[in-house]
Amino acid sequence: MSEVPIPLDVAAAEEHLMRFLSIEGVTGYEANIAAAVSDALKAVGVPASAIRFDDANTRIALPTETGNLVVDLPGTRSAPRLLFSTHLDTVPLCAGAKPRREGDRIVSDGTTALGGDARTGVALLVVLAETLIRHKLPHPPITLLFTVREESGLHGARELNPADLGGPVMCINVDGQLASDLIIGAVGQENWEVEIKGRASHAGVAPEKGISATLVGAIALTEAREAGWFGKVVKPGGRGTSNVGIFGGRDGKPAGDATNVVTDYASIKGEARSPEAAFATKIAKGYADAFGKAKGQVRDHEGQTAEVTFSHQTSYPPFKLAEDSPVVTRAIKALKMLGIEASCLFSNGGLDANWLDKHGIPTITIGAGQAEIHTIKEYVNLAEYEKGCRLGVLMATLEE
Secondary structure, three states: OOOOOOOOOHHHHHHHHHHHHOOOOEOOOOHHHHHHHHHHHHHOOOOHHHEEEOOHHHOOOOOOOOOOEEEEEOOOOOOOOEEEEEEOOEOHHHOOOOOEEEOOEEEOOOOOOOOHHHHHHHHHHHHHHHHHHHOOOOOOOEEEEEEOOOOOOOHHHHHOOHHHHOOOOEEEEEOOOOOOEEEEEEOEEEEEEEEEEOEOOEOOOOHHHOEOHHHHHHHHHHHHHHOOOOEEEEEOOEEEEEEEEEEEOHHHOOOOOOOOEOOOEEEEEEEEEEOOHHHHHHHHHHHHHHHHHHHOOOEOOOOOEOEEEEEEEEEEOOEEOOOOOHHHHHHHHHHHHOOOOOEEEEEOOOOHHHHHHHOOOOEEEEOOOEEOOOOOOOEEEHHHHHHHHHHHHHHHHOOO
C-alpha cells in the first residue's frame, strides 16, 4: 500500500471497533448501539446539535426501537455534499457476542456470530468523523447515516426521507469485506407468500372428504420446479434465483396438528431475485401459476378444491452504476492512491445501497474487513479494516 498522508490513529480505530462489537443491537433493537455511537461522536468533537434521529421507525411495519441516526458535518471547503452510510443492526445470532483479538483478527468466543456486519462500518464512520475533526482535514459537507433494520429487510434505508440527508450527490456505503471490492450494483428482490385453506377430515376414516393444504403446496412447488422457476432461473426473458423459505401453519406453528387429520391450512413464503425488477416479478408470477395449477389437482369427494390466496411485493429494487459514474471513479481514484487495484462487483444480495440509489443517491458499497458473516465463524480482518478506514478518509477529502 502506497504512503498517502492519512493521519489515521489505528489503535483508536480498533478501540472503537472493539467497543461497538461488544454492544448488542440485533435488528429492530438498535437503541443501545445508537446511543453508544452518539456518545462516541460527541467524544470526538461532533456537536450534540449535529446528531439526530429521523422518524423512519414510525413507517416500518415491524417494531423498531429508534429511527435512523443522522449526523451532519459542516464542510470546510465548498463542494457538493457527500453521504457515508452503514447499518447499526446485527443478525440475531450476534446476541451476546464477546469479541476478542486473536492475532490480526477480531473473533467471537465461538458461541455467537461477531457482528462485524456492519459494526466495521459503524466504527469506520466514527473514525472518519474523528480524523476529519482532530486533524482539521479539508472536506466538503458530509452526512453520516446509520440505518436501522437493514438485516431484516433494508427497512431503515427504504423508509428514510431523502430530504433529511441534505442533498448529497453520492454515497459511500460501508458493508463489505475487502476494501478493493467496490459493489456497484445488486439484484432486486420480490417476496411472495401463499395461504392454502383446505378441509380437515379424519385421515383414516374418511380421507376422501378432506382437502390437503400440504399436498396442494407440495404439488405447486413441484410444478414451479418443473417449469424452471425454482433455484437458479435462466429463461429467454431474463435470469435470477428463487427460494422457498417457510412452509408452515398459522403464527409460526406446524401446518398440521396430527398425522391422522388431513391438513386444512398451510402458509408458504418465498423470494425471487433478479438484476431486472420485471423479471423478479415474473418469477413470482411463475409461482402463482404453479399454485393455481396445483389447486385444481387436489379435490375432495364432492369435487371441491382448496382456497388459494397468493400475493407478492417488492422487497427492494435492483440497481447498477456505470463504472464511469462519479462515485465509482472517486473510489477507484482513492484506491489507486492507496496502491490498491479496484474490482467492480455486482452483488446477488440486497444492500442499503439498493434503496439509497432508488432515493436518487448513486451509492457504492466498500469493504472494511467483515468476513464469514452471519455464522459463528465470523471475524474481522484488521488489515482490511484499516484499509477501509483509510479509503473512507481519502474519499471524504479528495478534491474534485
